[in-house]
Amino acid sequence: VAKLDRAAGSGDTRDKTRQQVVALIRSAGQIARIDIAAATGVSPATITAITQEMIQAGLVEEVAPEAGRSAAGRGRPRVSLKLRGDAHLVAGIKVSFRVLSLVMIDFEGNTVAEHVRPLTAPRLAPDDMVRDIQALLTEATAQLGLGIDGISGLGVGLAGTIDAIEGFVHWSPSLTKRNIALRDLLEAALPMPVFLDNDANLVAKAEQLFGEARGVRDFIVVTIEQGVGMGIVIDGEVFRGTRGCGAEFGHTKVHLDGALCRCGQRGCLEAYVADYALLREADVSIPLSTGKTPEERLALLFDAAHEGDPTACSIVRRASRMFAMGLANLVNIFDPRLVILSGERMSHDFLYSDEVLTEMHNAVVQVDAPPPEVKIHKWGDQMWAKGAAAYAMEGVTELAVRRLAVDA
Amino acid sequence: VAKLDRAAGSGDTRDKTRQQVVALIRSAGQIARIDIAAATGVSPATITAITQEMIQAGLVEEVAPEAGRSAAGRGRPRVSLKLRGDAHLVAGIKVSFRVLSLVMIDFEGNTVAEHVRPLTAPRLAPDDMVRDIQALLTEATAQLGLGIDGISGLGVGLAGTIDAIEGFVHWSPSLTKRNIALRDLLEAALPMPVFLDNDANLVAKAEQLFGEARGVRDFIVVTIEQGVGMGIVIDGEVFRGTRGCGAEFGHTKVHLDGALCRCGQRGCLEAYVADYALLREADVSIPLSTGKTPEERLALLFDAAHEGDPTACSIVRRASRMFAMGLANLVNIFDPRLVILSGERMSHDFLYSDEVLTEMHNAVVQVDAPPPEVKIHKWGDQMWAKGAAAYAMEGVTELAVRRLAVDA
Numbered sequence A, B: 001v002a003k004l005d006r007a008a009g010s011g012d013t014r015d016k017t018r019q020q021v022v023a024l025i026r027s028a029g030q031i032a033r034i035d036i037a038a039a040t041g042v043s044p045a046t047i048t049a050i051t052q053e054m055i056q057a058g059l060v061e062e063v064a065p066e067a068g069r070s071a072a073g074r075g076r077p078r079v080s081l082k083l084r085g086d087a088h089l090v091a092g093i094k095v096s097f098r099v100l101s102l103v104m105i106d107f108e109g110n111t112v113a114e115h116v117r118p119l120t121a122p123r124l125a126p127d128d129m130v131r132d133i134q135a136l137l138t139e140a141t142a143q144l145g146l147g148i149d150g151i152s153g154l155g156v157g158l159a160g161t162i163d164a165i166e167g168f169v170h171w172s173p174s175l176t177k178r179n180i181a182l183r184d185l186l187e188a189a190l191p192m193p194v195f196l197d198n199d200a201n202l203v204a205k206a207e208q209l210f211g212e213a214r215g216v217r218d219f220i221v222v223t224i225e226q227g228v229g230m231g232i233v234i235d236g237e238v239f240r241g242t243r244g245c246g247a248e249f250g251h252t253k254v255h256l257d258g259a260l261c262r263c264g265q266r267g268c269l270e271a272y273v274a275d276y277a278l279l280r281e282a283d284v285s286i287p288l289s290t291g292k293t294p295e296e297r298l299a300l301l302f303d304a305a306h307e308g309d310p311t312a313c314s315i316v317r318r319a320s321r322m323f324a325m326g327l328a329n330l331v332n333i334f335d336p337r338l339v340i341l342s343g344e345r346m347s348h349d350f351l352y353s354d355e356v357l358t359e360m361h362n363a364v365v366q367v368d369a370p371p372p373e374v375k376i377h378k379w380g381d382q383m384w385a386k387g388a389a390a391y392a393m394e395g396v397t398e399l400a401v402r403r404l405a406v407d408a
Helices: A013-028 A033-040 A044-056 A067-071 A126-143 A182-189 A199-210 A275-285 A294-306 A310-334 A346-352 A354-362 A381-407 B013-028 B033-040 B044-056 B067-071 B126-143 B182-189 B199-210 B275-285 B294-306 B310-334 B346-352 B354-362 B381-407
Strands: A060-063 A080-083 A089-095 A099-106 A111-118 A153-158 A161-163 A168-171 A194-198 A219-224 A228-234 A338-343 A373-378 B060-063 B080-083 B089-095 B099-106 B111-118 B153-158 B161-163 B168-171 B194-198 B219-224 B228-234 B338-343 B373-378
Touching: A013 A033, A013 A044, A013 A080, A013 A381, A033 A044, A044 A060, A044 A381, A089 A126, A089 A199, A089 A381, A099 A126, A099 A381, A111 A126, A111 A381, A126 A153, A126 A182, A153 A182, A153 A199, A153 A381, A161 A194, A168 A182, A182 A194, A194 A199, A194 A381, A199 A219, A199 A228, A199 A338, A199 A381, A219 A310, A219 A346, A228 A310, A275 A294, A275 A310, A294 A310, A310 A338, A310 A346, A310 A354, A310 B310, A338 A346, A346 A354, B013 B033, B013 B044, B013 B080, B013 B381, B033 B044, B044 B060, B044 B381, B089 B126, B089 B199, B089 B381, B099 B126, B099 B381, B111 B126, B111 B381, B126 B153, B126 B182, B153 B182, B153 B199, B153 B381, B161 B194, B168 B182, B182 B194, B194 B199, B194 B381, B199 B219, B199 B228, B199 B338, B199 B381, B219 B310, B219 B346, B228 B310, B275 B294, B275 B310, B294 B310, B310 B338, B310 B346, B310 B354, B338 B346, B346 B354
Parallel strands: A089 A153, A153 A194, A219 A338, A338 A373, B089 B153, B153 B194, B219 B338, B338 B373
Antiparallel strands: A060 A080, A089 A099, A099 A111, A161 A168, A219 A228, B060 B080, B089 B099, B099 B111, B161 B168, B219 B228
16 A cells, blocks of 8 residues: 555535545445435435445455345345555554553454553653654554554544644643644654544544544533543534644632642643542551652552542542533533543542433533433543544545545 | 425435535625536536526526626626525514514525514513514514514524524523524414524624634634623534533633632632623622613723722733633634624723733634634624524525425
């Protein structure tokens, strides 16, 4: 497969139809040409021409008609179309605090490989981040007997304020520098197009494709890791805001002139619920052994709260209530069908508690219609990476289909 | 014109194309068939058939070719199509505290009439609200020499928590009762389909079509009247949430366990910035003559603040800062291109002040990209009513086009 070129393509109306057709085949799994024509409102002749291009380009293949159908005596058996799994292989990488997690999927969306590699440091200079990602891709493709150029596209998710459209990192806790055109750096070092996004948006993408939000058009994912993140899906699409940096749930203000946040402002939700916020309070008032790591000190705080220590309870309770207030504000603004609380940190059970959900419901505008469903979905970095892979697959598909327009 | 029927229509793919074609003609003003085909990607033969139906149904008419074009020697002059202004007349009504305001527009969007009528009371039983609206429509159509059935559709905007899709009022300060199927009540009493929405959504619609947001795909309108409202437009569409009752900006919480709100909850933004919130503080601490109306007492408060009275300044300043914090949260979540502060109350200048905008910018997540533009647009009930009319026109157009599918 030739390298996909971001600049290629015409963007004409036929191109739009082609994108629609591939998306339809992907969501259907298998579908006959006549059903594609019916679903898109495009003439059967055009669908035949478009799908023929796709077959020739190796993106789509015919499926032998089902025995049952041909036996039904309804004339010529209908041939269905499906995507060709080996048309493209894409990789998704989630950058977290200590490791890079990778998932590779084929053009049909099947998981082909999973891989984890420690980061050389939690915060890296941009060039070192690029080198770590390159090394992971080399390892992972080698295990499949491929070169790194066997991958048609790479999705990368990391925490921070990220302009997904420009591939630009305004700020990330994983990088030592601000304002990095990380996508361009990666594309300069790697032979495939790269798709960059905020990790919470990729969790939203993963929930939509493989998780709790399948079939839901409007939902919000709140992620709980070191900080608090959010992904918003409206009418089936990840909502990114104008500058690609909306959905800053962790930095919405929950108290005027409130607690100081790491971002330098006061009263941010993170300044009440993030690890550093809890430890800042705990360190003042509970004797937590000082030689220990932050994780160990957090564990001591949660243990003390579970045992009923009043100060520990007060610290955890205030964080829970602020979190519930923040969630209620999201519901008041978006009125989503579904809210998913997502993360893998069992230690943060207090944020997933019934008390939080009750408090949230009490702070939502009361109407005589059921409030949004809240689902709790604890999952790990591999699912985030799969979201990154799914995001890259969207991009790769668009580029591959755009190339058809050029070749046609 | 026969009465439009909400239940009619097939919703087939051709119907979708018809809706697209009318929308295109509306936004273009005048457009040739071949350009419609190019813009929609539909075959010229289908466009010719569809537009012929529309011409026969009286929705669309041909425009004589321009002299310049036919003289250019490029063969047969191209005939353009436009909407027929008198195909349908629709009315929009804004229900405010003391009056009903009405605007009538024709199918091309031209304003045909404007009208105002006092409400019989600020809060009405649903049947009385229906009677007041009916009386206004009768008056306004009589002036044009028409019967009330000369109007093809009615848009109504009122404050409160409203499910626009179901035409259901969960709660409104203009009604004495909760949970009213107001659209059904109006449609039972009136000969035309009715389209109901929250007034702030209609301001958003009006800003998009006639105001400060023309050509902007993503923006937020914050309205300041008795309370605080919000309309959200994402990718050109008013965003309504799942239950049709999102965008409750006034009831987002800005303080945990904060000031008591009229909704019964604590810490709502309205509990800091609404008229009643300001008066509640002023009444405690400033000698405002008690015999006066709320409006007069508010005016005294603002006068005292302008003259530097420390308590009055403190009251107004806290409200401004809470408002700025609420605005910053909207920007942090939506990252819109544009925020419009909309309303007509000059007395509330403190909410439109430079201090509020500076405070808002300081509480927004800082990235090295310009923050959203903030525009202040003071306008009156007539523009809100025009938004209601535009909303009704969308609905009427959809129903009229759907009927083509049935007749075809």
